[in-house]
Amino acid sequence: MKVSERRNHAAHGVLSRAEWIELAADPSSQVRKAVAGREDAMPDALIALATDETKSVREVVVENPTCPGDALVKLVCDPDPYISREAVQHPNTTSQTRAWVAISGHVHARRALAQLEDLDATPSARLTEDDDWHVREELAWATPHAVIVAQLLRDAHPRVRGSLALNPLTTDNQRRTLAQDPNAETRAILASSDRNPDDVYFELARDKSTNVRFWLTVHGTNRPLMKLLMKDPSDMVANTARNSLRRPPRSDVVIIDR
Incomplete structure (x- = not known):
């Protein structure tokens, strides 16, 4: 079967479990992207594609509104800042994953986390002590917690303190x-x-x-x-x-x- 035929089948076909797995491992990135973009894709196929070697495939996975949490937990660690940010802020990312991101070594993911205007209090508190002031700066304007605003008012970096002026809770x-x-x-x-x-x-x-x-x-x-x-x-x-x-x-x- 030609690449164009496999791509069309991956994008529109009624697939068995075996076909989902086979097409998710197809040598053509165009076929794999077709699988990644399907909202009815089998979760295991998207989980496999979350670590695909081709960045454009992983981008399609993270942009899929039905991307499962088990795929997103891999994508939050993605070396590409866009993919990492989209994964952290994806509605299917669990609070447990976000809590882990707050203490992870992935600065792009922590910055994306700090931008969430509905971030829970516990990971927010962890981010107030982040070593990277850019993370704290993002937190300053986005946090929905008055106690975090009060704490960042004493932050050592001027940009962090200044960004509180952009927060409606200040x-x-x-x-x-x-x-x-x-x-x-x-x-x-x-x-x-x-x-x-x-x-x-x-x-x-x-x-x-x-x-x-x-x-x-x-x-x-x-x-x-x-x-x-x-x-x-x-x-x-x-x-x-x-x-x-x-x-x-x-x-x-x-x-x-x-």
Whole structure:
């Protein structure tokens, strides 16, 4: 049987158990991809293909909505960052697998895990102590746990603390704490957030860092803030604020004025 015929049979045929296993081991990656993409594929076939030598085959496996948990537990360790991330975030990946990922040596998988907005508290707590600050940074903006937000507020890395400004769980008082952060990088991320109370924005408008004040200019709809920044000693900040005011207000936003 030609490759095209085997591929067509793998993609559309009614297969016996023996045929699933045989086609999952076919020498042609096109045939194996056809098996990997079938939502009615036999689980054992997808489990076998989860360690296929061809990356494109493994990609199809992890993108299959019916990919079984026993295949995903292999794919979370995949050397390809995309495949690893998709496996960690696949709806069929079990909480036990995710808990294991939190303490694994696979940094791409841990970063993907930290991005989950429904991650359980236990693996979240483990990730707060991760050696890679990028993992903690992802956790900061995504975590659904207020206790994790409070813990990361004391993190050693400025990008981690700053990313808390992007998390809707971060309270106004915690944002006021971030506005006093000794690191300008943290304050700049805070300045870029659209979740802060007005007093934080106006406090940052007096920040000693030009970069922090510049990031405030992204909030062009806050006209009193832009008027204040037009007087900024930095021409870059003042000109950007002035240009923001020249743009006509959008009809779908509420203009903050005093």
